[in-house]
Amino acid sequence: MGCSTVGVVVLVTGVARHLGARFAAEVRRRPGVDRVVGVDVQPPRLPVEEPDGPAAPYTFHQLDLRRPAVSRVIAEHRVDTVVHLSVSATGLGSTNRSAVKESNVIGTMQLLGACQKASGVRRLVVKSTTGVYGSAPRDPAVFSERMQPKDPPGGGFAKDAAEVEGYVRGFARRRPDVAVTVLRFANIVGPGADTPLSEYFALPVLPTVLGYDPRLQFVHEDDAVAVLCRAVDEPEPGTVNIGTFNVAGEGVLLLSQCARRLGRPTVPLLLPAISWMASLARQTRLVDVSPEQLRLLTHGRVVDTARLREVFGYRPAFTTPEAFADLAAAQGPGLLPPERLSAVTDRLAALLGPEAPAAVTAAVPNRPHRPRS
Amino acid sequence: MSAAAENAPGEAKVIPIESAPSWSSPEGPGLADRLAGAVGGALSGQLGPAATRLFGKGWEARATEGLAFLRRRITGDYEVDEFGFDRELTEEVLLSLLRPLAEKYFRIEVQGIENIPAEGGALVVANHSGTLPLDALMTQVVIHDHHPHHRHLRMLAADLVFVLPGVNEVARKAGHTLACNEDAQALLERGEVVGVWPEGFKGIGKPFSERYKLQRFGRGGFVSSALRAKVPIVPCSIVGAEETYPMIGNVKTLARLLGLPYVPITPTFPWLGPLGMLPLPTKWTIRFGEPIATDGYPAEAADDPMLVFDLADEVRETIQHTLYQLLVQRRSVFF
CATH class of the missing domain: 3.40.1130.10 (Glycerol-3-phosphate (1)-acyltransferase)
Structure with missing residues (x-):
C-alpha cells in the first residue's frame, strides 16, 4: 500500500536477544525500509554492528514494555510496522517466572494498546510458539493452525503465548485496517540461538523420559529471520501473509535420533524422577527445564506447515534434520561421536572379508551417508 | 519374505547392542573398538567355519548388512515421518x-x-x-x-x-x-x-x-x-x-483401579501366571x-x-x- 510512496518505519521489540538483533539487522537492508526502531529492557549484549552496504538508520530505545512509554516511541518515529519478538520463555536478567509472565503478557497488552491509539500502524507481526498447541498423548499427531488443543498449556511460556495470541486476536477485531500476522515458531535452533532447548542439548548426558520417544521439529534461525522479513513486506503476488502460520522445518526427528546425531548418550528415567530432577535443576539455576519443556520432551509435538508453504509462500531452507545438524556442529562432539561409532562398524565390516565393504554400499543404495557439516 | 526371514539371525545380534544404554560410558568407543577387533579376529579365524555351519552360507554378507543397519541406527541416520513412523x-x-x-x-x-x-x-x-x-x-x-x-x-x-x-x-x-x-x-x-x-x-x-x-x-x-x-x-x-484368549471373566474393580477398560480372566490367565499370557x-x-x-x-x-x-x-x-x-x-x- 503505502510502502512505495512513504518508506516503512519498523518497530522491533526484543532486540536485546539473538533473534531480535538478527532480524533488526536484516530488516534494515530491505528495500523500502526507512528506519528501524529497536526497543528492549536492556541494551543488546553485543554492540550493534553497522551492516555493509545501504541500510536504513537504526535507533535503540531502552524501555520496559510493561510501561506505556512505547506509545511515545511509536508516535515519535511515526511507526507503521510493529514486529513483536519479545514474547519469550526466559527473562532477560531475571529468571523469575512471574516477572517473565508479566513482561510477556502485560508487555503485549501495553504494546497493543499503543498500536491501537496510533492510527499510522498498518502492520503487526507477532512471534508466537507452537507451544500453544501443548503436548499431550491424546492430541492429534500433526497440528494444523485451525486445531484447538485438547489439553491447552496450563502454564509457563506456552500459556503466555496463548494469552498473547488471544489479545492479538482482540486487537485484530478492533483494528481491522491493520494487517496482523501471528507466526508460531517451532524450536528455533542455530549456532547462535539461545533457546532453552539448546541448553538441554548441550548437556553431556541427556536425561530422557523412560518409555517415551518424542517427535521434535526445529526451525533454523536463518529461516526464522527470513519468515519475519517476508511477514513485514507486502505479500508477493499469489501469497497472503496475514493470519496465523506454523513455522517449522520439514521433517521430524525423534529425541533418541537427536541424541545419536549429537553423539550424546541418553539416560532414560521414570517420569516422576525426571520431574523431580528438573525442579531441582530449576531451583539451583543449573539448567532451566520448565514443566512445559518436560512435556515436550515427553510427548513431543509436530505441526503441519502446508499453510506456510502454500499460502505464505515460504519453504524453509533448512529441514528439521538440517537445522539440527547446524546445532550439533555448533555444540562440538559428544561422548559417542557418530563418526567414531561408524568407524567401529566399518572396521568390523572390513574384517568380515574383502567383499564386505562392497556389500556395505550395496546394502544401502538409496541411503547416502548424510554429511554433517 | 524369505530374505527377511534370513535377516533374522543378523538382527538377533543387532538389537541388544543398539538399545543398550550401557554404551554410555566414556570408555565406550575404545572398548567397542577392541571388541570389534576381537570379534572380527575370532570370526575370520577358527570360528568362521563354525559360523557358516550355524548361520548357513552367505552369513558374512548378512552380517555386513546387519552392521550397516547398526551403523545407521547408532548414528541416528534414518528417517521417521511426521507421525513418528520408523x-x-x-x-x-x-x-x-x-x-x-x-x-x-x-x-x-x-x-x-x-x-x-x-x-x-x-x-x-x-x-x-x-x-x-x-x-x-x-x-x-x-x-x-x-x-x-x-x-x-x-x-x-x-x-x-x-x-x-x-x-x-x-x-x-x-x-x-x-x-x-x-x-x-x-x-x-x-x-x-x-x-x-x-x-x-x-x-x-x-x-x-x-x-x-x-x-x-x-x-x-x-x-x-x-x-x-x-x-x-x-x-x-x-x-x-x-x-x-477366550475371555470368560472380567475383573471390573481391578480394571477401574488400574484405569484399564477390562482385566480379563481366561482359562489360563491369571492361573498359570506369565505362562497364561501365551x-x-x-x-x-x-x-x-x-x-x-x-x-x-x-x-x-x-x-x-x-x-x-x-x-x-x-x-x-x-x-x-x-x-x-x-x-x-x-x-x-x-x-
Whole structure:
C-alpha cells in the first residue's frame, strides 16, 4: 500500500536477544525500509554492528514494555510496522517466572494498546510458539493452525503465548485496517540461538523420559529471520501473509535420533524422577527445564506447515534434520561421536572379508551417508 | 519374505547392542573398538567355519548388512515421518519379531489381498477380538508380507495406547497413530493404507460367549474420513483371533483401579501366571473383501449422518457375513 510512496518505519521489540538483533539487522537492508526502531529492557549484549552496504538508520530505545512509554516511541518515529519478538520463555536478567509472565503478557497488552491509539500502524507481526498447541498423548499427531488443543498449556511460556495470541486476536477485531500476522515458531535452533532447548542439548548426558520417544521439529534461525522479513513486506503476488502460520522445518526427528546425531548418550528415567530432577535443576539455576519443556520432551509435538508453504509462500531452507545438524556442529562432539561409532562398524565390516565393504554400499543404495557439516 | 526371514539371525545380534544404554560410558568407543577387533579376529579365524555351519552360507554378507543397519541406527541416520513412523525399524525389527507368530504360530491364511490397492489410500475396516490387539498386529504383518507392494498398514489405535509408556513409543515407530478424525484424514490424504477397528474395546474385550458377533461401530467416523479422502473401504474379516484368549471373566474393580477398560480372566490367565499370557495356537484366516468405493459421493456426503450410518452398516454387514462364511468353512479351531 503505502510502502512505495512513504518508506516503512519498523518497530522491533526484543532486540536485546539473538533473534531480535538478527532480524533488526536484516530488516534494515530491505528495500523500502526507512528506519528501524529497536526497543528492549536492556541494551543488546553485543554492540550493534553497522551492516555493509545501504541500510536504513537504526535507533535503540531502552524501555520496559510493561510501561506505556512505547506509545511515545511509536508516535515519535511515526511507526507503521510493529514486529513483536519479545514474547519469550526466559527473562532477560531475571529468571523469575512471574516477572517473565508479566513482561510477556502485560508487555503485549501495553504494546497493543499503543498500536491501537496510533492510527499510522498498518502492520503487526507477532512471534508466537507452537507451544500453544501443548503436548499431550491424546492430541492429534500433526497440528494444523485451525486445531484447538485438547489439553491447552496450563502454564509457563506456552500459556503466555496463548494469552498473547488471544489479545492479538482482540486487537485484530478492533483494528481491522491493520494487517496482523501471528507466526508460531517451532524450536528455533542455530549456532547462535539461545533457546532453552539448546541448553538441554548441550548437556553431556541427556536425561530422557523412560518409555517415551518424542517427535521434535526445529526451525533454523536463518529461516526464522527470513519468515519475519517476508511477514513485514507486502505479500508477493499469489501469497497472503496475514493470519496465523506454523513455522517449522520439514521433517521430524525423534529425541533418541537427536541424541545419536549429537553423539550424546541418553539416560532414560521414570517420569516422576525426571520431574523431580528438573525442579531441582530449576531451583539451583543449573539448567532451566520448565514443566512445559518436560512435556515436550515427553510427548513431543509436530505441526503441519502446508499453510506456510502454500499460502505464505515460504519453504524453509533448512529441514528439521538440517537445522539440527547446524546445532550439533555448533555444540562440538559428544561422548559417542557418530563418526567414531561408524568407524567401529566399518572396521568390523572390513574384517568380515574383502567383499564386505562392497556389500556395505550395496546394502544401502538409496541411503547416502548424510554429511554433517 | 524369505530374505527377511534370513535377516533374522543378523538382527538377533543387532538389537541388544543398539538399545543398550550401557554404551554410555566414556570408555565406550575404545572398548567397542577392541571388541570389534576381537570379534572380527575370532570370526575370520577358527570360528568362521563354525559360523557358516550355524548361520548357513552367505552369513558374512548378512552380517555386513546387519552392521550397516547398526551403523545407521547408532548414528541416528534414518528417517521417521511426521507421525513418528520408523520404516526401517518396522521392516527390519518389529515385523521380523512378529512374523514367526503370524506364519508359524497362527499359520494365517490370507485371502483377497488384491483388494488392497497397489497405491493410494485405502481404509481397512476389521473386526476386533482376542483381549490383546494381536489381530491388529497380525493384519499389519500379513498386509506387508503378502501384498505385492509390501504396503504398511497404518493403524488408528485407542488413546490408551498413547498414554502407556513404552507402548506409545513402539506404536508410533510402527506407524500407528491416535484414532481421531484429523489423523485418519491426514494419513488417507497422504495415500496410506489405514487400518481401523471400529468396535474398539467393545469388540476386543467382549466375553467369549459373544465371539464373532460384531459390536456396534461407534459413530462411523471412519466412514466420514474415507468419504472426505475419497478412498475405498476394504472390509476385513479375521477368524481365529477370538479363541487366542477366550475371555470368560472380567475383573471390573481391578480394571477401574488400574484405569484399564477390562482385566480379563481366561482359562489360563491369571492361573498359570506369565505362562497364561501365551495365546492359544489357533489357526487364523484373514479375508479382505471387495472394496467399497466412496469416490462417487458428493463432497458434502461426509457430513450426512444418514449416509454415513448406512455405509457403516454396509461395511459391518459385509464383515459379519464373511465371518459366518469363514466359520462354516473352518474345520477346527486349531487346524
